[in-house]
Amino acid sequence: MPREAGSHAVARHAIDSGTVLACVQSPQYRARIVDALRNCADVRFVETLWELRALLRRTVTDVGTIIVSGHDANGTPAAAVVREIAAARPSTAIIAYCQPGPPHNADLRALALAGVHQFLIAGVDDVGLALRAVLASARRHCAAEWVMRDLAPVVPASLHRIVEAILARPDEVTSIAALADALSVHRKTLFNRCERAGFVGPAELLAWCRLALVAYYLDSTGCTIESIALEMGFASDTALRNAIKRYTGATATAARATGAVRMVIAALERRTRPERRAALHLV
């Protein structure tokens, strides 16, 4: 591929989307989904919400993402089923495929309330890279919710907002300057907040949060370290491997085998015990 053409033609989101279940009726929309997710996800379509629910009950496959339109082939509104899925499968990303414009406004609102993570707006951002970006964003949101649940008891409450900002955009918030920018505060404010909370500094907090997210991907997907490093904005897979080793004392493979999230959280707990506050070498 010529270098000039590459910059925005290459998929930025390398993490495998796993199995995608879609309850979408329009053949045109189905074609767009298949086209966008070719080679990066196993896409299965169902006609009705009843079928979707039944499939989710009996499948043992890890369903990473569900795409639903406002109504199924029988005209049943999707909101109730979305609510059920969101409660039963908190680590599954739910995306609503919506039509733009006032006639469909009620669907948009009902689906947001029911628990969807993202919207695909038909004819606007439902093709190719745009569709993949929306999927990745919904998956990231799920991952962030999951990781936050584990980090919240370990990190002081006054720093939760910082953790949220890191987890929300881990591929972009990779430096103190970017973190300060994401929170709309001065970088000194970040140091002051961490100091007031008696916790590790912002750079180290940033590293721990990103590692917790890496650990989530190690635990919940079969992705390679290379693809996780790419998704999370690490300089290389080696940089990520070194960071895991330095912070947890274990290799990435060992972390995956024994439960990576648990390992990272345990390491953070050890690190933040008062007697262990000597500075770590940061990435």
Place this chain on the structure above:
Amino acid sequence: MDTIPASRHFGSPAAAYRLDAGENGAEFSVHDAAWLAAATLVEHAAMREHPERDALLRDAIEIAQQVVGEDQLRLAGAREWGDRERFDAEILILLSRVMREAGARRLAATLLDAIPRAAAPLTSVQRGRVLVERARSARDAGDLDQAVDRYRALASLARSARSAELRALAWNGFAAMAQARGNHPEMRRYAARVARIADREGFTAMSRSAHLTLMFAAASAKRFGEAMLEGWVLYQRSLGDSVQESGALQNLGQLLLEMGRPAVAEAVFTAICARPLPPRLLLPALSGLALASARCAHEATLEWSVAEVRGMHPMVGARHDVADALAECATALSIAGRGEDAERCRTAARRLAERYGYHAIVFRLDGADDAARAQSAIVQTAELPPRAAAIVKDLEALMPPSRPEHVQPTLGVL
């Protein structure tokens, strides 16, 4: 309302809306879905590269224009920024303000967070305008520490960009923070600096805000002559814009009440109530009218204004203003010696305030008898400087049209 609870939104408009709606218990307006669509498009634009990014942003701007109205946006934009460093996506800042004022503050925050990424590259001044809105949003949510931190970041940006506008915006924020913390000398100091810069550079919106703060500072110190002069400057700066003008009159009316001139205040409040205005302006005008008429013993006006406030009770999005107005009406009815009616208003206000956590109003309701006594005890300020006295005369001459049958609240007005 049937929602899945989520404690954090991680920048997702859908999750942010879910949190806001869960807190609100109902729709914010008929435009909720359009807000969601606009915020989603801006967030998606932030994830994309040119030229898809620009197309998504254009779609979001189009939604904002449909929802708020092009004329409104033009007027609000001109009032806020004049013709300095304008940019297309600034319309979305104004849309976020509509969302925030309606109560969808998390959704507004996700929109604001995405604007600088979606509309990049922005100049320092343009980024500062987004930042100041984020600070206001934190302030409105009661998160004063976060608001102060953002104003500090703005001050730092102002220094590096050598921008008078950003410097004045940051100081304006510090003045508001000082006011929230009851530090009136500091509030006055910052407001005076902002007024100086804003008047010199022609920043109308900031000048209004600074003179309002100076008016409040002077009135708190019982320097009513000075407060009246500041209020008049505020009024002059607002002429030509019905909403702003009514806001200025509303503040002058409150000042007149404080100065012990309820008859003039009554004329001013009646003039405001005759206009179609957003609830955030109509409700305090109605409660002010109730207080003024109670002190003038104008029973019919008191009755009308209390009934109008009660009529606006079910309006969503203006709950704080409704609770506040009901509390004031309770005080007015107590002054008029109508204990039972006052108690009914107080109960309604308390129910709203306790349900939605408006602690300042609950605190005020606990001391309602003291408030009624204090209002009754206000006597007319003896002497005013000649210029301030002339202003009072001008306001007296504001003979309002006859009281309308009902007030006309307008929604979604900037």
